[in-house]
Amino acid sequence: MSVTAGNPASHRKKRLNNYGPPTNLILAQAFKVLCIIAVSRTSLEHWGNTQHTGWKEHTKAIINRFHYSNVTAGLVLTTTAVLISSEAPVTRLMGYNTPASYILALVAFGAALLSVISGAAVLIMYETGTTHHNMETLKEMSRRKVIFLLLWLAWPSVCLAVATFCLYLSIFVACFLSKNILVKVLATLSLLAFCANGVLALDVFIFVGKRPASAKHQDPEQGYAMTTVTP
Incomplete structure (x- = not known):
């Protein structure tokens, strides 16, 4: 005898028309990264x-994330501004006025500035939209508009990532090209730590979003588990 338990069909979530990932495996992973x-x-x-309370809580979390991102971008912007506007006090230890290091610092400065500007715009418009407008219109968006919206929301974080990475490379190049052996060793160790952190982040990313083994029999359309009872 089989018994099926679950929520009524009337309680199913409304679905966005064009929210699903592409069928192509590579594009599906790219879409997943973009959503994250x-x-x-x-x-x-x-x-x-x-209209659910979970949506309201999620929007608050996203707004807080934008706040923290803007603060971080401001710190990166200040740091790069100091690097490109001053000379190294001890060039033997860290000569960040070398061409490679200086160019990377300029790229970091530009990316951080873009992150601050776009982050402020996204924060104002996102907070205003989710507070004063009916977001049910998301269900009527075309596939192209969904992608554009995700890119717009992701742009401050992408710029911040580029700025932080270029700032790190700028300091790494300045330290690695120094004439002090200890500084070179420390720079190499920092590079190894940076790569290890990237590997760990990739491992976590691959794990996140996977359906647990206990949920293999869950109906994705109805959102409840299919329980089978045998006499």
Whole structure:
């Protein structure tokens, strides 16, 4: 005898028309990465019901993330401004006025500035939109508009990542090209730590979003588990 338990069909989440990932494997992974960067989720299923309390809590979390991102971008912007506007006090230890280091610092400065500007714009418009407008219109967006919206939301974080990476490379090059052996060793160790952190982040990213073994029999359309009882 089989018994099926679950929520009524009337309680199913409303789904966004064009929120699903592409069928292509590579594009699907790219879409997943874009969702993580833009909305801190592996998919857009939470857009299916913008009247739920979970949606409100999620928007608050995203707004807080934009606040922290803007603060971090401001710190990176200040640091790079100091690097490109001053000379190294001890050139034997860290000569960041070398061409390679200086160019990387300029790129970091530009990316950080873009992150601050775009982050402020996204924060103002996102907070205003989610507070004073009915976000149920998300369900009517075309596929192209969904991608554009995700890119717009992800742009400040992408710029911040580029700025931080270029700032690190600028300091690494300045230290590695120094004439002090200890500084070179420390720079090499920092590079190894940076690469190890990247490997760990990639491992976590691959794990996040996978369905646990206990949920293999869950119905993705109805959102409840299929329980089979045998006499």
